[in-house]
Amino acid sequence: MKQISVNANFTVYSSIDELNEVEKELMKKAISAREQAYAPYSKFKVGAALLLENNEVVVGSNQENAAYPSGLCAERVTIFYAGANYPNVGFKKLFISASPEDQLLAKPIPPCGACRQSIAEYEIKQETPIEIYFMGGTGEVYKSDSLRNLLPLLFDKNYL
Template sequence: MKTIKIETEFEVYDDLNDVPKNVSELMEYAVKARLRAYAPYSKFLVGAAILLDNGEIVTGNNQENACYPSGLCAERTAIYYAGSKYPEAKIVLMALIAGSTKHKTTTPVPPCGACRQAISEYEVKQDMPIDIYFMGETGEVIRSKSLSNLLPFVFEKAII
């Protein structure tokens, strides 16, 4: 038997005023995308914005459905659109904002497990880490320099 020790590192910013300018600008796209989310069941709105290496910005938001498994998270909506429209582009930066319409969300909200796996697929495909910033409606912003911090054991095509 052996033991594997996994260490992750995150940067925590007090709020959007402390993040780099390009991140706050991208987060504004995520904020606008969040306002267009369709979440009549959970009342939990999520917005995502992605900066590609070609300079394009792609956004997405969560889209719910009465048959819950048929909905799609903001992160996957954005990342799949980016992959569809700009298949050769690499994802440089991703900004995420999430919050409930029932109460103020001040805790940073990371991508869910399914979104982590989807982001991982693109990170592996492009052989370059994706810089991810996530937050609640207000308050701290967390930065992960790679999806591998959030999902250290990725399920990838090399396995299958």
């Protein structure tokens, strides 16, 4: 038997104000998208903004449905839209803001497992890392240089 260690590294910003101007504007787009989320059941709103290599920005928010789990997370709404409408354009940076409707959660909230796997598909496809920035409704912003920090032992096409 042997033991392995898997490490993840993140850059932590004390607030959105520590981001550079481009990143700050992208996080503001994610926050704005969060405010437009359709979350009548969970009351948990998530917004995402994706910067593409051609400098287009795609935004999305979570969309719930009474027939759980038919809804879709903000991250997947955003990346699937980008993948469908910009199929040959790489993804550079993904910004995520999430918080319950009744409070501004100050703890950074990373993508769920299904979203991590979906992001991984595009990072593998383009063969370059996607920077991921995530926060709650306010407070610290975490930055990962690659999805591999969030899903280090990812499942990909090499297993199929």
